[in-house]
Amino acid sequence: MTAFRRLLTGVAPHTSWMLGILLLLLVVAPHLVDKYALSVLILILYFAYVGQAWNIMMGFAGELSLGHALYAGLGGYVAAGLFMHYGIGPWAGSFAAAAAAALAGAVVGYLGFRFSLAGVYFALLTIAFGEFTRIAFDHLDWFGGSAGLFLKVDVAPNAFDLRGGPLLFYYVILALAASAFVLSRLLLESRLGRYWLAIREDAEAAQAVGVPVLRYKLMAVTISAALTSLAGVWNAFYYNNLFPETAFGIGRSIEITLAPIIGGLGTLFGPVVGAVVLTGLGEAFTSVGDMLGIPGIKQIFYGLALLVIVMYRPAGLWPWLAERLGVTERRR
Amino acid sequence: MTGAHLELTGIGKSFRGLRAVHDVSFEVPSGAIHALIGPNGAGKTTIFNMIAGVYRPDAGKAMLDGRVITGLRPDKVCAAGVGRTFQLVKPFKGLSVLENVTVGALHRHRDLGDARTSAEAILARLGLHDRRHHMAESLTLPDRKRLEVARALATEPKLLLLDEVMAGLRPTEVDVMVGFLRDLNARTGLTILLIEHVMRAVMALAARVVVVSYGEKIAEGSPREVSRNQAVLDVYLGEEDAA
Amino acid sequence: MPRGVLPWNDPIVTPDFLLALAQAVTKGLLTGMVYGLMALGLSVIFGVMRVVNFAHGEMMIVGMYLAWAGFEYFQISPLVSLPLIALLFFAIGYVLQRGLISPFIGRPEHQQFLLLLGVALILVNLCLAVVGPDSHGVQLDSQFDSYEIGPLVLDAVRLHAAVGAIVIAGLLWLFFTHTRIGKSIRAAADNHMGALVVGLNVRRLYAITFGVGAACVGAAGALMITIIPVTPSLAAEYTLLAFVIVIVGGLGSMTGALMGGLLIGVSEAVAGLLADPSLKSMFSFGLLILVLLLRPQGLFGKRGA
Numbered sequence: 001m002t003a004f005r006r007l008l009t010g011v012a013p014h015t016s017w018m019l020g021i022l023l024l025l026l027v028v029a030p031h032l033v034d035k036y037a038l039s040v041l042i043l044i045l046y047f048a049y050v051g052q053a054w055n056i057m058m059g060f061a062g063e064l065s066l067g068h069a070l071y072a073g074l075g076g077y078v079a080a081g082l083f084m085h086y087g088i089g090p091w092a093g094s095f096a097a098a099a100a101a102a103l104a105g106a107v108v109g110y111l112g113f114r115f116s117l118a119g120v121y122f123a124l125l126t127i128a129f130g131e132f133t134r135i136a137f138d139h140l141d142w143f144g145g146s147a148g149l150f151l152k153v154d155v156a157p158n159a160f161d162l163r164g165g166p167l168l169f170y171y172v173i174l175a176l177a178a179s180a181f182v183l184s185r186l187l188l189e190s191r192l193g194r195y196w197l198a199i200r201e202d203a204e205a206a207q208a209v210g211v212p213v214l215r216y217k218l219m220a221v222t223i224s225a226a227l228t229s230l231a232g233v234w235n236a237f238y239y240n241n242l243f244p245e246t247a248f249g250i251g252r253s254i255e256i257t258l259a260p261i262i263g264g265l266g267t268l269f270g271p272v273v274g275a276v277v278l279t280g281l282g283e284a285f286t287s288v289g290d291m292l293g294i295p296g297i298k299q300i301f302y303g304l305a306l307l308v309i310v311m312y313r314p315a316g317l318w319p320w321l322a323e324r325l326g327v328t329e330r331r332r
Numbered sequence: 333m334t335g336a337h338l339e340l341t342g343i344g345k346s347f348r349g350l351r352a353v354h355d356v357s358f359e360v361p362s363g364a365i366h367a368l369i370g371p372n373g374a375g376k377t378t379i380f381n382m383i384a385g386v387y388r389p390d391a392g393k394a395m396l397d398g399r400v401i402t403g404l405r406p407d408k409v410c411a412a413g414v415g416r417t418f419q420l421v422k423p424f425k426g427l428s429v430l431e432n433v434t435v436g437a438l439h440r441h442r443d444l445g446d447a448r449t450s451a452e453a454i455l456a457r458l459g460l461h462d463r464r465h466h467m468a469e470s471l472t473l474p475d476r477k478r479l480e481v482a483r484a485l486a487t488e489p490k491l492l493l494l495d496e497v498m499a500g501l502r503p504t505e506v507d508v509m510v511g512f513l514r515d516l517n518a519r520t521g522l523t524i525l526l527i528e529h530v531m532r533a534v535m536a537l538a539a540r541v542v543v544v545s546y547g548e549k550i551a552e553g554s555p556r557e558v559s560r561n562q563a564v565l566d567v568y569l570g571e572e573d574a575a
Numbered sequence: 576m577p578r579g580v581l582p583w584n585d586p587i588v589t590p591d592f593l594l595a596l597a598q599a600v601t602k603g604l605l606t607g608m609v610y611g612l613m614a615l616g617l618s619v620i621f622g623v624m625r626v627v628n629f630a631h632g633e634m635m636i637v638g639m640y641l642a643w644a645g646f647e648y649f650q651i652s653p654l655v656s657l658p659l660i661a662l663l664f665f666a667i668g669y670v671l672q673r674g675l676i677s678p679f680i681g682r683p684e685h686q687q688f689l690l691l692l693g694v695a696l697i698l699v700n701l702c703l704a705v706v707g708p709d710s711h712g713v714q715l716d717s718q719f720d721s722y723e724i725g726p727l728v729l730d731a732v733r734l735h736a737a738v739g740a741i742v743i744a745g746l747l748w749l750f751f752t753h754t755r756i757g758k759s760i761r762a763a764a765d766n767h768m769g770a771l772v773v774g775l776n777v778r779r780l781y782a783i784t785f786g787v788g789a790a791c792v793g794a795a796g797a798l799m800i801t802i803i804p805v806t807p808s809l810a811a812e813y814t815l816l817a818f819v820i821v822i823v824g825g826l827g828s829m830t831g832a833l834m835g836g837l838l839i840g841v842s843e844a845v846a847g848l849l850a851d852p853s854l855k856s857m858f859s860f861g862l863l864i865l866v867l868l869l870r871p872q873g874l875f876g877k878r879g880a
Contacts, residue, residue: 064685115868119684120627124818125867128860131815135857146853191438191447198435201424208384208418209487210410210439250811254692261689295708296700296807303696310689311675314682 014326026174030167038166042238044279045173046231051259051271052180053227058257059266060193061220062200064119067108067126068228068256070133071101073247075229076236077143080151083237085142089160090237097233098226104129105225109218127250134248144242151240162237169238176230177272184268187223196220200266228256258302262309264316273318278305335363335523336413336490338383342392343402344547345378352378353547355392360491360540362397363521365513367528367538367555371567375547376527377419380493384416385409396491410439415489417480419496419527423468430455430464432479436486451486458482458512474505481509485516491523498530510536543567594726599844601727607840608737609798611833612744613813614820616791619747622827623764623784626676627688630695632813634789638664638796639805640702646713646800653713654739657797661743661790668789673782680781699810712804736798743794744833750787751829760784764827812856819863825876834875 026045030038054068078100079093088096108129112122138146157164162172187193195216198206203213236242246252263274282298289297313320338360345353353375360366368376381387383394385406394402401412424432433451434444441447455461458478463471468479477497484492494513498506510533517524528534534541534555541558543551545567551558558564613635620628628634641660642653675694679687720731751757763770763780770777803809816839824835839859846855866873 058685064688111864111868115871117867117871120688121822121867121871123685123688124822125864127815128819128863128867132857132860132864135853135860138853139851190444191442194431194435194438194444194447197427197431198424201426202422204386204406205418205422205424206435207406208410208416208422209436209483210407211435212405212407250815294704296703299696299700300704303693303698303700306689306693306696310686310693314686 045177048272048275049177050231055260057224060196065126067130069252070130071225071228072232075232079233080236101225101229102222105221109221137244148243264318270318334521337362344391365524370544374544413490415484416493425469436483439487599848603841603844605733605737607837608740611836612740613795614832616788617817618832620788629691632810633695633698638793639800642797653797661794664793665786665790669786672785703807710804710806825873828875831875
């Protein structure tokens with residue numbers, strides 16, 4: 001019960017109501033919208049979730065990771081591999097997936113932090129690990145190699161194996177996104193979260209007041225990695241295929257970071273807002289591009305969005321929006 | 333909380349061949365306020381950094397209540413009971429005043445609510461309570477210094493290392509800080525070691541002064557004795573040319 | 576010599592194999608020279624201004640596309656259009672730095688990175704939108720010529736490209752060591768505040784620096800198109816490659832950038848000979864990880880750079 005109370009400390013009543021209504025709307029949404037809108041909603045929730053997971057490492061602990069596809073990829077491949085080779089369903093497989101990703105995160109984090117890599121250098125380290133793994137998986141036959149891993153679809157719909165239509169996946173990703181949101185709030189309003197913020201602001205000063213910096217940074221990476229891996233599991237079972245190129249590629253890593261950056265680093269609502277804006281407008285631009293027969297329009301839009309945000313609203317869209325809505329996500 | 337007893341024996345540190353500190357020894361008894369003075373570049377902050385765990389000494393050691401603390405990581409040194417401030421203040425800029433001190437309080441209070449309460453009390457004693465929700469970034473320098481002290485105090489130290497905490501303060505502000513520290517020391521018996529250039533503060537607070545120059549201790553005694561010591565005068569004012 | 580057969584599976588390391596190896600090494604050295612020129616551009620930009628140019632590979636392929644277009648539509652050889660392209664890149668780089676990037680120099684690194692990432696996304700997708708995803712190459716008249724040095728056969732095209740790269744690198748060296756502007760740039764890189772104090776117009780110098788770096792990349796692109804066809808997907812690969820080379824070779828070291836380029840070029844070619852070509856990048860990334868952890872100043876860089 002204290003956790004629940006902590007969740008609501010400092011939250012203005014009208015904010016709680018708005019969130020409650022939003023959640024309710026999202027729960028009934030599939031019955032209100034058409035198939036296309038549902039698929040867009042699914043994408044939004046996916047990016048909100050994975051952005052939230054990435055945000056824990058960057059927004060809270062201040063470490064820029066450009067290799068997060070490593071954890072999503074590992075998650076997807078481990079769960080898919082277990083499913084295809086041993087018939088182990090994704091619910092159980094997720095534990096293995098998260099463990100694998102957490103381990104990878106711990107390795108990357110430990111190496112980076114122990115060797116005092118910061119900023120760009122740390123980011124490059126994460127990219128290097130991602131690329132290294134991508135090439136490695138191209139040659140691992142157990143995982144299908146570069147030809148890819150395909151999940152069997154000719155199975156009766158069943159939630160255990162995540163075999164089913166969009167509706168099933170919608171509710172799963174909704175649950176994940178909502179949980180991530182709640183988890184982030186709980187983490188932030190805890191000793192762990194406060195220590196993370198302190199480390200992000202000034203690691204040396206944090207150490208001087210007793211924060212074991214290395215340990216907490218590692219916790220940020222491993223938690224972020226484990227959460228990201230679940231997105232990978234979901235992704236694998238939703239699209240039913242995995243290729244090292246897309247699963248581990250730097251394109252995916254960057255994709256993961258766009259929503260939280262555009263929405264607002266280090267904030268709770270940032271990844272959500274970013275996901276809505278990017279996916280919504282992204283879909284619009286893709287349609288335009290398809291109509292005109294010009295490829296790459298959506299990405300140009302993403303590039304412009306990044307430029308505009310980083311030049312004029314480096315704190316992201318959410319802080320600006322929050323002021324207008326009168327919702328101050330207590331800027332700690 | 334009674335103060336800890338600090339003892340440095342033969343502590344030394346070189347950086348790539350440059351001897352920053354060499355064979356420095358002194359003691360600060362429990363509950364005392366001592367000052368560490370010397371010209372710029374004498375090695376005072378390096379000595380602090382060795383006590384606080386930022387550097388590992390090349391020679392000698394520092395002991396807190398008989399336990400060796402040199403070689404420990406800074407967060408472990410804090411756990412042992414040492415609080416320190418930085419010469420160039422390092423507030424958590426993106427956090428509020430209250431949240432800054434709360435981070436310190438979390439060292440002894442696991443629960444966030446308890447930590448915040450403790451932090452509020454400390455802020456009140458330092459006169460920052462009314463500004464507790466302001467961003468640390470928006471504070472003036474004197475307030476940032478107070479914040480830094482508050483944050484260090486929140487970790488409930490037995491020894492407080494203050495690195496030039498008076499620098500940049502006006503005389504009235506210096507007096508306020510001196511009053512606060514004296515009062516703190518009288519009430520709780522907290523041991524305090526100050527690096528200071530502002531002599532007004534040194535004279536008013538320190539029972540004993542250690543003088544360092546070019547990394548070596550050149551004098552130790554009461555503020556009076558030290559201010560009359562020829563070696564000290566030479567170092568500060570320059571030696572007289574052999575006429 | 577069959578590909579993918581490791582020498583220690585064979586009973587003897589034959590003279591044929593040694594020749595093939597030497598051949599590969601030479602080819603790698605030549606290509607590596609052009610990689611080195613590309614990396615030199617990044618060394619100038621990242622090394623001097625600490626700007627994380629995540630659009631480096633994208634700039635490279637724009638150079639490649641321009642040179643290809645010149646050849647395809649105007650029959651101008653890339654080697655001829657090179658100076659024009661370099662000049663154009665200098666101008667664009669200058670404007671880009673002055674207009675867009677300059678306010679970001681003091682800001683947190685991740686913001687710079689995002690800015691340039693945005694530029695990168697726009698550049699590469701503009702290429703995609705205008706030209707399409709297919710690969711485009713340049714077939715020069717000298718395509719099938721070669722020079723022979725003893726038993727070694729060198730592609731004429733590759734050799735010309737390498738020579739071009741060396742010449743440009745040489746010009747760059749002269750610029751930085753013998754011209755006033757070049758020396759001022761190095762001063763500003765060494766000590767920003769000091770440069771301001773002695774009255775150097777640092778903003779203008781930075782713009783020139785970015786322009787020079789961009790010109791290197793443009794030139795490298797014009798040279799590279801003679802060797803390799805261009806596709807949009809090369810962009811990200813080249814960005815990473817440039818960073819690997821600069822970090823392995825050492826920031827702020829021109830020799831380092833060139834040596835790094837040669838190292839990567841050779842390792843690529845040798846990997847192609849001995850094992851799966853796709854593993855070549857694994858070597859580069861593995862090397863990057865090792866260098867980042869153990870010798871962050873790179874093989875030729877100065878400590879504390």
